Amino acid sequence: MLQELLAPEIRKQIENKNYTTLKDTISGWEPIVIADLLLKLPAEDQPVLFRLLAREKAADVFAYLPAEEQEQLLTNLANTHLRTLLEELDPDDRTRLFEELPAEITQKLMALLSPEELREARKLLGYPGDSIGRLMTPDYIAIHPDWTISKSLEYIRKYGRDAETVNVIYIVDEKGKLIDDLRLRTLILSDTDQKVSSVMDNHFVSLSAYDDQEKGVRLMQDYDRVALPVTDSAGTLIGIVTVDDILDVLEEETTEDIHKLGGLEAIDTPYLSTPFPLLVKKRARWLVFLFLGEMLTATAMGYFQTEIARAVVLALFIPLIISSGGNSGSQAATLIIRAMAVGEITLHDWWRVMRREIFSGLSLGAILGVIGFLRIFIWQQLFHLYGVHWVLVGTTVTFTLLGVVMWGTLSGSMLPFILRRFGLDPATSSAPFVATLVDVTGLVIYFSIAALLLSGTLL
Amino acid sequence: MLQELLAPEIRKQIENKNYTTLKDTISGWEPIVIADLLLKLPAEDQPVLFRLLAREKAADVFAYLPAEEQEQLLTNLANTHLRTLLEELDPDDRTRLFEELPAEITQKLMALLSPEELREARKLLGYPGDSIGRLMTPDYIAIHPDWTISKSLEYIRKYGRDAETVNVIYIVDEKGKLIDDLRLRTLILSDTDQKVSSVMDNHFVSLSAYDDQEKGVRLMQDYDRVALPVTDSAGTLIGIVTVDDILDVLEEETTEDIHKLGGLEAIDTPYLSTPFPLLVKKRARWLVFLFLGEMLTATAMGYFQTEIARAVVLALFIPLIISSGGNSGSQAATLIIRAMAVGEITLHDWWRVMRREIFSGLSLGAILGVIGFLRIFIWQQLFHLYGVHWVLVGTTVTFTLLGVVMWGTLSGSMLPFILRRFGLDPATSSAPFVATLVDVTGLVIYFSIAALLLSGTLL
Numbered sequence: 001m002l003q004e005l006l007a008p009e010i011r012k013q014i015e016n017k018n019y020t021t022l023k024d025t026i027s028g029w030e031p032i033v034i035a036d037l038l039l040k041l042p043a044e045d046q047p048v049l050f051r052l053l054a055r056e057k058a059a060d061v062f063a064y065l066p067a068e069e070q071e072q073l074l075t076n077l078a079n080t081h082l083r084t085l086l087e088e089l090d091p092d093d094r095t096r097l098f099e100e101l102p103a104e105i106t107q108k109l110m111a112l113l114s115p116e117e118l119r120e121a122r123k124l125l126g127y128p129g130d131s132i133g134r135l136m137t138p139d140y141i142a143i144h145p146d147w148t149i150s151k152s153l154e155y156i157r158k159y160g161r162d163a164e165t166v167n168v169i170y171i172v173d174e175k176g177k178l179i180d181d182l183r184l185r186t187l188i189l190s191d192t193d194q195k196v197s198s199v200m201d202n203h204f205v206s207l208s209a210y211d212d213q214e215k216g217v218r219l220m221q222d223y224d225r226v227a228l229p230v231t232d233s234a235g236t237l238i239g240i241v242t243v244d245d246i247l248d249v250l251e252e253e254t255t256e257d258i259h260k261l262g263g264l265e266a267i268d269t270p271y272l273s274t275p276f277p278l279l280v281k282k283r284a285r286w287l288v289f290l291f292l293g294e295m296l297t298a299t300a301m302g303y304f305q306t307e308i309a310r311a312v313v314l315a316l317f318i319p320l321i322i323s324s325g326g327n328s329g330s331q332a333a334t335l336i337i338r339a340m341a342v343g344e345i346t347l348h349d350w351w352r353v354m355r356r357e358i359f360s361g362l363s364l365g366a367i368l369g370v371i372g373f374l375r376i377f378i379w380q381q382l383f384h385l386y387g388v389h390w391v392l393v394g395t396t397v398t399f400t401l402l403g404v405v406m407w408g409t410l411s412g413s414m415l416p417f418i419l420r421r422f423g424l425d426p427a428t429s430s431a432p433f434v435a436t437l438v439d440v441t442g443l444v445i446y447f448s449i450a451a452l453l454l455s456g457t458l459l
Numbered sequence: 460m461l462q463e464l465l466a467p468e469i470r471k472q473i474e475n476k477n478y479t480t481l482k483d484t485i486s487g488w489e490p491i492v493i494a495d496l497l498l499k500l501p502a503e504d505q506p507v508l509f510r511l512l513a514r515e516k517a518a519d520v521f522a523y524l525p526a527e528e529q530e531q532l533l534t535n536l537a538n539t540h541l542r543t544l545l546e547e548l549d550p551d552d553r554t555r556l557f558e559e560l561p562a563e564i565t566q567k568l569m570a571l572l573s574p575e576e577l578r579e580a581r582k583l584l585g586y587p588g589d590s591i592g593r594l595m596t597p598d599y600i601a602i603h604p605d606w607t608i609s610k611s612l613e614y615i616r617k618y619g620r621d622a623e624t625v626n627v628i629y630i631v632d633e634k635g636k637l638i639d640d641l642r643l644r645t646l647i648l649s650d651t652d653q654k655v656s657s658v659m660d661n662h663f664v665s666l667s668a669y670d671d672q673e674k675g676v677r678l679m680q681d682y683d684r685v686a687l688p689v690t691d692s693a694g695t696l697i698g699i700v701t702v703d704d705i706l707d708v709l710e711e712e713t714t715e716d717i718h719k720l721g722g723l724e725a726i727d728t729p730y731l732s733t734p735f736p737l738l739v740k741k742r743a744r745w746l747v748f749l750f751l752g753e754m755l756t757a758t759a760m761g762y763f764q765t766e767i768a769r770a771v772v773l774a775l776f777i778p779l780i781i782s783s784g785g786n787s788g789s790q791a792a793t794l795i796i797r798a799m800a801v802g803e804i805t806l807h808d809w810w811r812v813m814r815r816e817i818f819s820g821l822s823l824g825a826i827l828g829v830i831g832f833l834r835i836f837i838w839q840q841l842f843h844l845y846g847v848h849w850v851l852v853g854t855t856v857t858f859t860l861l862g863v864v865m866w867g868t869l870s871g872s873m874l875p876f877i878l879r880r881f882g883l884d885p886a887t888s889s890a891p892f893v894a895t896l897v898d899v900t901g902l903v904i905y906f907s908i909a910a911l912l913l914s915g916t917l918l
Contacts, residue, residue: 081765157647167626188596188616217706224703226685243584243702244683247709254713255797261720262793262890263786272811279815280822283516283790287864290786291827295834295915297778305771312768314871319756319781319898326785327722327749327891334721336537338714352731356738363739368750375754405746431890432786439778 007040014045019097023052035064038073045132047076051098053088059102074105074112100126100209103176103236110138110239125209132216133209135240135249136230142170145179145197149190156184170229170237171200178229178237180204205436206231209238213249216241218343223300257341260425261334263290264430286432293436297322300440304447313386314450317372317397318443324368324401325408325442326435332357332412333434340416350417354410360411365402373398389457396453400446407445409440463661466499473504478556482511490516494523506535510557511829512876518561533564533571537787559668562635562695569597569698584668585819590666590707591675594708595689601629602655609651615643629696630659631686637688637696648890665690668697672708676756677701677802716800719884720793722891738835745891752895759899765904770917772845773909776831776856777902783860784867785894791816791871792893794828796885799875809876813869820868828912832857848916855912859905866904867897 013022026034026049034053038046038061050073053061061071076082086098101109106125110118118137127133141160143152156169169187171180181204182196190199206229207216218230227242254267265282267274301308308315336353339345344352376394380386386393412434416426451459472481485493485508493512497505497520509532512520521529542630545557554580557558560568565584569577577596586592600618602611628646630639649658665688666675678687685702715725721881724741724774726733760767778866795812798804804812835853839845845852871893875885 160643162649184619188619218704221706221710223577226701226703242685243706244679244685247680247702247706250706250709251680251801253533255801256792258717258720258797262789262797263716264790264793267794270803271794272808272815276815276818283819284788284823284826287783287786287823288826288830289789291779291783292832294779294782297782298775298834301775301778302581305775308767308773308774312771315767315774315777316757316760316764318774318777319760319902320750320753322754322778323753323781323785323891323895323898324746324750326782326894327746328742330721331723331746334717334723335726335730338717342710342714344731346727349731355480356731356735359735360739360742364743364746367743367747371750375757392912409705432782432789435785435894436782439782443778 006037010037010041010049011045014048019052019093020109022049023097026052029053031060032064034136035061037067039069042263043072043076044079044081046073047079047082050077051082051101053099055099055102058099059104062102062105070108070416077105077109078113078117089397093433098126100232103232103234103238106232106238107138107176110136127209130213130249131209132207132211132213132230132241135213135216135241135245136209137245138239140170140227140229140237140240142172142176142237143196143197145171145173145200148192148197149187149194149199150192150198150240152196153185153192156187163241168225168227170240171196172237176236178204178206178231181206181229204229207241208233209398213246214253216246217250220246257337257427260427261337261430263287286430290432290436294439296440297443300443304443307450307459309448312386312456313393313458314396314446317400319370321397321400321404321446322439322442323435325404325438326431327408328361328364328405329412329434329438330410330431332360332409333416333429333431334412336413337429340420347417347420353413353417355410355414358406361406362402364409365405369398369401372401387458389454392453392457396446396450399453400442400449403445403449404438404442405450407441408434411437411441465496469496469500469508470504473507478511478552482556485511486513486516490519491523492518493773497524498528501775502531502535503538503540505532505539506541509536509559510541510545514558514561516564517558521561521564534566536564536568537572537576548914556676559585559691560693562693562697564598565691565697566635569595579642586668588673589708589712590668591666591670591672591689591700594672594675594700594704595668596701597698597827599696599699600684601627601631601635601696604630604632604654604656604659606655607651608646608649608653608655608658611646611653611655615646627684628684630655630697631696635695637663637665637690637694640688663688666700667692672705673712675705676709678703694812699708716796716886719886720796720889722746745889749891749895753898755899757904759902763902766906766909766918770909770913772852772917773855773905776859777905779831780856780859780863780905781898782894784863784897785890786867786868787791787820787823787864788871788893788897789890791819791868792875792888792890793871795872795875796888799879799885806876806879809873812872812876815867816868816872820865821861823868824864827864828857828860831860846917851912851916855905855909858912859901859908862904862908863897863901867893867899870900 010022038049041049050061051060065073125133141156144153147366152169167184169182169184170178171182173179180200180202182199186199205219205223205225207219209230209232216228220243227240229237230239230241232238252268256268259266264286266280267282336345373394376386376390376397415429415434419429420426468479481494497508508857509517509520524532546906581593584592600615602614611628626643628641628643629637629860630641639659639661641658645658664678664682664684666678668689669692675687679702686699688696689698691697710726715727723745726738726741795804832853834844835849835856839849874888874893878888880887
């Protein structure tokens with residue numbers, strides 16, 4: 001037979017990792033041919049060939065396999081060999097070569113695995129790293145609209161004990177497509193002879209396996225649910241996600257955000273178990289980047305070298321001024337980034353935010369400006385530190401503070417919008433990043449105002 | 460009767476808010492006397508007097524009231540009058556005057572209210588602001604150990620539809636004390652003639668109403684639960700908390716942490732709906748505090764005024780140096796604060812953290828030091844900016860960077876430990892706070908190293 005001859009050839013292709021060629025070759029073949037071929041392959045190669053099939057064809061091929069072989073294939077799909085293979089591949093290649101599994105197989109695969117195995121094996125399903133698909137479990141109850149309530153209750157009593165939740169029951173049509181969800185109490189309150197369809201309202205909340213995990217968090221909060229159904233791209237119910245899993249994810253994502261806000265790359269392992277070289281690497285990259293940016297301050301200061309030589313008193317306030325800009329910028333960035341992360345602010349709000357932040361910046365700048373002037377006034381009275389032109393110096397510092405805090409607030413609040421607008425993570429506009437940005441401009445503002453107010457006297 | 464005479468006096472005391480005197484006065488009276496007196500008071504004064512009773516006595520007084528009056532009192536306990544009164548009081552006074560309600564009354568009170576009313580009314584129960592008591596709901600199923608399984612199942616079928624969860628059933632003794640929890644599946648799998656006690660393992664996870672809400676988050680994650688039972692200080696089951704409520708809390712607390720990390724006071728309203736004055740106030744306080752701290756840099760710089768005048772080239776690198784210290788400190792603080800918040804690090808780990816951070820600081824400082832030297836070398840070759848002693852200037856900057864980054868890393872990582880050790884919130888050691896702290900010391904390190912290396916040449 002043809003398959004006898006083909007099998008060694010296929011094995012060689014798999015061994016040499018010619019997945020693209022192999023995918024192209026088998027794409028023209030009939031499902032029954034592939035099913036026969038599959039049976040001729042050694043156990044470890046079967047899942048590889050199967051995973052290269054397009055979604056629809058994979059379902060057909062699976063249907064042709066004898067029951068025993070189906071189970072064998074599922075076990076092989078879940079084994080370490082295929083997992084290692086998938087992990088070796090570049091994520092782009094993985095997505096291109098290996099499609100979403102047919103819903104039926106996803107369900108069977110998930111049901112086959114223990115909770116511990118499931119954790120690892122969900123990677124095999126082909127859903128992206130931070131998608132809902134990576135969190136779902138198969139422990140839900142699904143019933144059909146043409147069942148009677150009493151048959152449904154019987155079913156729930158029988159299978160409910162393995163389900164993660166029986167408070168909500170899912171209704172699927174004959175193809176497994178999710179068409180409604182019902183609270184258990186609705187079923188209990190209804191006449192047991194009625195059909196399920198008579199109490200349905202065809203209104204439900206569900207997630208796609210491709211949805212971002214953040215969307216799961218959002219929906220559960222908005223609809224006060226402890227579990228939500230997950231459908232594949234065809235709308236077939238393939239699992240549920242429960243809030244405890246979402247909770248873990250939320251915590252991880254928040255940690256990432258906080259790390260970025262603190263000016264380092266996100267570290268996803270606990271602090272004490274992160275290998276030392278990784279710990280340094282994740283911090284060094286940003287620190288060096290910020291250092292390179294901050295070098296511009298040395299350049300800017302170079303331009304004002306003569307002014308500093310002539311009026312050393314100006315140098316005294318440099319750290320005070322640039323840190324005020326940095327602090328106000330870091331406050332604004334933190335506020336806006338967090339408001340974006342929890343969905344309080346969207347891109348459309350930029351103008352409302354800008355208007356508020358202009359006034360915030362002015363108010364905060366005025367407060368610091370006045371305090372700054374007072375400090376110079378009092379110290380001058382006490383220690384006569386700032387020379388005869390101390391009023392002019394004080395005025396320069398006051399106006400600079402107003403300008404720098406205003407500019408810091410504005411940059412800090414608008415940078416997250418700009419980053420998000422270009423599809424980047426707003427959390428990247430961390431406190432240290434905004435501070436660095438504001439430092440350079442702060443110096444320019446300071447020496448420009450000084451040149452304006454002090455020329456003819458100190459400068 | 461005595462009560463007829465006393466009632467007007469009590470009313471006056473309530474009107475004048477002499478709660479302390481009143482509490483002392485009634486503490487000596489018999490429960491039956493107080494019960495009679497209560498009936499003589501107008502509806503709005505009843506709950507005030509009642510809430511001033513000690514826990515045990517309150518339970519006794521309640522028992523003496525006729526059924527109708529009991530219900531009346533419960534309604535009054537939940538009304539706005541008492542709520543306003545409690546909110547007016549200083550939290551310390553509130554805790555001192557108004558004890559925890561008896562469990563029986565807590566349960567009845569919660570059962571009486573709609574979910575919306577409950578949100579507000581939980582404040583009345585007397586549990587602190589961020590405690591589990593503020594999140595609990597009364598919708599759970601509790602059964603007794605001497606019931607048979609079939610009686611229990613009957614009960615669950617009857618009352619289960621109002622419960623937030625029926626997956627876990629709680630077992631209480633005749634006094635309402637929580638003694639076990641059981642999964643529904645355990646009941647279903649057991650012989651229906653058995654007693655509940657025969658399937659109990661007396662092993663359960665529960666929260667106290669006084670526990671911090673963070674503890675709820677932690678326990679739900681560790682034990683993979685979507686709901687946990689809550690007991691009062693006597694161990695009586697008074698409610699459950701569900702994970703969706705915990706999720707909201709977690710989000711709020713994280714927002715608080717992030718705000719603090721960004722160097723502002725926590726704001727608990729959404730950004731766009733926070734009144735402008737509040738928005739400015741919450742930022743101004745920290746900004747002014749940091750500004751006052753940062754003023755020390757002007758003082759420090761004042762001491763080095765002569766050095767700056769003699770070698771202006773030193774001034775050029777001030778922003779670069781202090782920002783590097785600030786950035787490394789902010790990274791370290793962020794890492795440690797987050798690791799503490801998610802429970803990865805406790806106070807006992809301080810030495811392990813310190814050891815790691817010394818080496819991190821050295822590595823990061825060395826990296827920046829080398830880059831700093833290269834920058835001065837290259838710019839000198841290209842623009843001859845730094846004079847004949849550029850090698851010495853470069854060496855000064857390099858060693859300063861090493862010292863400042865090391866110091867920033869160490870302060871940033873140890874400050875959260877110190878704050879927590881003294882019972883303060885580690886998140887207060889925000890990026891801007893650490894930066895300010897490091898700025899002043901950074902200047903001292905810089906000019907000390909300069910004095911050491913440049914005396915005789917530039918200085």
